[in-house]
Amino acid sequence: MAHDHSHGHTHGANKKVLLISFIIITSYMIIEAVGGFLTNSLALLADAGHMLSDSISLAIALIAFMLAEKAANHRKTYGYKRFEILAATINGVTLIGVALYIFYEAVGRFANPPEVAATGMLIISVFGLLVNMLVAWIMMRGGDTKENLNMRGAYLHVLSDLLGSVGAISAALLIIFFGWGWADPAASVIVAALVLRSGYYVTKSSLHVLMEGTPQNIKIEDILETIKKTEGVRSVHDLHVWSITSGMNALSCHVVVGNQLTLAESEKMVHAIEHNLKHQDINHVTIQMETDAHEHEDSILCMNKYAHHH
Numbered sequence: 001m002a003h004d005h006s007h008g009h010t011h012g013a014n015k016k017v018l019l020i021s022f023i024i025i026t027s028y029m030i031i032e033a034v035g036g037f038l039t040n041s042l043a044l045l046a047d048a049g050h051m052l053s054d055s056i057s058l059a060i061a062l063i064a065f066m067l068a069e070k071a072a073n074h075r076k077t078y079g080y081k082r083f084e085i086l087a088a089t090i091n092g093v094t095l096i097g098v099a100l101y102i103f104y105e106a107v108g109r110f111a112n113p114p115e116v117a118a119t120g121m122l123i124i125s126v127f128g129l130l131v132n133m134l135v136a137w138i139m140m141r142g143g144d145t146k147e148n149l150n151m152r153g154a155y156l157h158v159l160s161d162l163l164g165s166v167g168a169i170s171a172a173l174l175i176i177f178f179g180w181g182w183a184d185p186a187a188s189v190i191v192a193a194l195v196l197r198s199g200y201y202v203t204k205s206s207l208h209v210l211m212e213g214t215p216q217n218i219k220i221e222d223i224l225e226t227i228k229k230t231e232g233v234r235s236v237h238d239l240h241v242w243s244i245t246s247g248m249n250a251l252s253c254h255v256v257v258g259n260q261l262t263l264a265e266s267e268k269m270v271h272a273i274e275h276n277l278k279h280q281d282i283n284h285v286t287i288q289m290e291t292d293a294h295e296h297e298d299s300i301l302c303m304n305k306y307a308h309h310h
Contacts, residue, residue: 014151015065017142020133020246021154021224022058025161026241028131029055039117042102043171044124044189047164049098051128054157056094057202059113060087061154077081084245088153088206095199102192106185113181117227120171121184125168132162148247153202160198215249217281223251226276232257232269234292241282251277259291 029051036044064084136158157279171187174180199227205216214220218241227236255265255273266289274285 013142014144014148015062016056017139018151018154019063020063021158022055023157024131024135025051025058026055028128032124033130035120037155039120039124040114040295040306041116041118041121041168041171041184042105043168043184043187043191044121044294045105045193046102046191047125047128047161047168050157050161050191053091053095053098053195053199054154054161057091057157058154060084060091061151063087073279082245085206085209088202091153092199092201092203092206095195095202098191099196099199102188102195102296106189106192109185109188110182112182116175116181116184116288118175122169122172122176125165125172129162129165132158132165136162157198160194163194167191195212205220209243209245212240214241215243215281218249223277223280223282226280227253227255227273230276232261232265233273234258238288244284247284248284250286251282252286254288254290256290256292259288259293261291271303 004227029048032044032051033048036042036048061084064087067083136155139151139155139158146152167187167190171183174183208216220239220241223241224236224239229238233255235256237254237256239251241249241251243249255269257269261269270285270287270289273287277285
């Protein structure tokens with residue numbers, strides 16, 4: 001199979017990878033949660049909580065990919081591409097909740113560490129480590145973990161899950177060899193901190209997209225430079241750059257040109273600008289051409305038209 005980087009290829013591959021990962025992780029999460037209850041280990045429960053967040057984020061990513069395939073329609077002109085961002089936000093908030101709950105539990109356990117069946121805990125956490133390694137490998141090999149926010153998020157989750165399992169393993173060993181009961185809540189706090197961190201970042205970056213923030217990898221200065229150096233452009237204003245969903249950036253602006261331009265010439269200009277912006281990772285470009293006579297603000301970004309009269 002030729003490895004083309006068209007959207008279609010990675011899309012299908014991503015979906016398959018996500019489905020397989022989802023099944024593996026969800027099944028293991030159930031095993032780990034049950035194991036956590038039976039062995040009375042908070043570290044295992046924390047790791048299971050982490051995997052729960054994982055399996056939620058995988059489910060969301062899957063649903064998002066399926067919805068993304070639904071075509072755009074009159075009521076939703078971008079189709080359902082925004083859903084994955086909304087879902088990522090919900091996922092991030094869930095993670096923060098899970099983390100806080102684990103912190104709360106751990107505090108009680110530091111005071112009086114309960115008995116933990118350390119051998120069972122060790123077996124389950126080693127198995128967990130192997131499961132996570134398997135899933136991470138599947139994702140690395142088959143999915144687009146660099147570009148797609150969803151795939152990337154899922155992959156990072158699995159990596160921090162790996163650390164969670166390592167934490168549980170070390171706690172189990174400490175309890176077995178040194179009888180240190182506090183190792184279990186200590187490991188769970190470390191895992192909870194990881195969960196909190198990923199929850200914070202997922203929430204932050206998805207809120208940035210929802211607020212129509214400028215995409216992280218895009219520099220407004222460079223974009224302006226590109227548009228202004230196109231022959232015939234006198235000035236640019238009302239510039240907006242935002243992302244519709246991860247890896248899908250849009251731009252709109254007004255460009256002031258000379259009075260004598262024919263329609264064909266201005267079309268050529270638009271094409272030149274579009275072509276240059278493609279290289280800067282902007283896929284949707286909308287440009288409004290204006291002559292000098294057209295009244296406009298000098299501001300490059302869009303300002304409130306009425307601000308000056310107050």
